[in-house]
Amino acid sequence: MARVIVDVLPKAEILDPQGQAVARAMGRLGVDGVADVRQGKHFELEVDDTVDDAALERIAGSLLANPVIEEWVVRRVQ
Amino acid sequence: MSRIGVITFPGTLDDVDAARAVRYAGGEPVGLWHDDADLRGVDAVVVPGGFSYGDYLRAGAIAARSPVMGPVVEAGRAGMPVLGICNGFQILCEAGLLPGALVRNHGLRFVCREVGLRVEADTAWTSSFAAGQDIRVPLKSGEGRYVADEATLDALEGEGRVVFRYTEPAPNGALRDIAGISSADGRVVGLMPHPEHAIDALTGPGTDGLGLFTSVLSRITAAA
Numbered sequence: 001m002a003r004v005i006v007d008v009l010p011k012a013e014i015l016d017p018q019g020q021a022v023a024r025a026m027g028r029l030g031v032d033g034v035a036d037v038r039q040g041k042h043f044e045l046e047v048d049d050t051v052d053d054a055a056l057e058r059i060a061g062s063l064l065a066n067p068v069i070e071e072w073v074v075r076r077v078q
Numbered sequence: 079m080s081r082i083g084v085i086t087f088p089g090t091l092d093d094v095d096a097a098r099a100v101r102y103a104g105g106e107p108v109g110l111w112h113d114d115a116d117l118r119g120v121d122a123v124v125v126p127g128g129f130s131y132g133d134y135l136r137a138g139a140i141a142a143r144s145p146v147m148g149p150v151v152e153a154g155r156a157g158m159p160v161l162g163i164c165n166g167f168q169i170l171c172e173a174g175l176l177p178g179a180l181v182r183n184h185g186l187r188f189v190c191r192e193v194g195l196r197v198e199a200d201t202a203w204t205s206s207f208a209a210g211q212d213i214r215v216p217l218k219s220g221e222g223r224y225v226a227d228e229a230t231l232d233a234l235e236g237e238g239r240v241v242f243r244y245t246e247p248a249p250n251g252a253l254r255d256i257a258g259i260s261s262a263d264g265r266v267v268g269l270m271p272h273p274e275h276a277i278d279a280l281t282g283p284g285t286d287g288l289g290l291f292t293s294v295l296s297r298i299t300a301a302a
Contacts, residue, residue: 063143066136
């Protein structure tokens with residue numbers, strides 16, 4: 001078994017109104033210096049040894065993320 | 079009588095109104111379930127609005143990969159008329175039948191009101207309208223902002239596949255004020271506003287929405 005992390009973020013050119021709203025709220029906490037926030041999704045998968053990198057890429061690129069609007073990173077952590 | 083399939087996913091809301099619209103237009107609605115393996119011999123399919131699978135992952139993402147969508151995608155690519163309304167439009171984009179994606183409204187607000195739409199393309203679902211006709215139907219969505227890359231937007235415009243455009247600045251920030259688009263052959267159409275809620279003056283802003291359903295029925299009859 002292995003643990004795999006998939007992080008998904010809206011593409012840079014896609015407007016992220018949620019991230020912007022979070023960034024504005026930070027200012028109201030009295031914290032200065034946060035220039036930008038982008039909000040995405042974090043997936044943790046427990047996979048057995050038969051799931052290779054190509055399969056993980058397929059899972060990420062055809063289900064966990066929508067390539068039209070999002071980018072993603074797949075990492076094996078153990 | 080032409081048979082129009084109306085799909086129900088867990089979390090679908092507008093299947094009853096879509097079936098009613100089919101009946102008002104003179105067709106026979108046929109209920110299809112998300113777990114169905116075939117389309118029960120229907121002549122066209124409506125993918126209605128709502129919050130299929132609770133909008134988990136992304137709006138329409140899980141529904142696009144449900145069993146019934148396999149035959150819908152296959153039939154749609156082969157020329158069967160398919161209409162996606164609101165969540166149905168999101169599902170058709172997620173399933174790859176239509177290009178682009180629907181993302182959160184630019185103002186983060188759920189928009190629920192009547193909107194004006196200009197009918198800009200002659201498709202299987204709009205042949206009852208005059209070119210450039212303005213219609214009024216309700217819009218009710220939180221993730222209705224149509225996006226696609228510039229090349230895709232240019233191609234849609236160039237090929238006459240922008241079917242519906244908001245007649246005012248898009249209330250959700252949709253690129254180029256696009257409310258609905260079609261496949262290259264004009265038989266698969268998706269739009270965010272709800273024509274099925276505008277088929278009777280008693281229960282909606284008017285009857286403008288009925289034209290989508292009469293269009294497809296006359297198209298089916300003509301082909302038979």
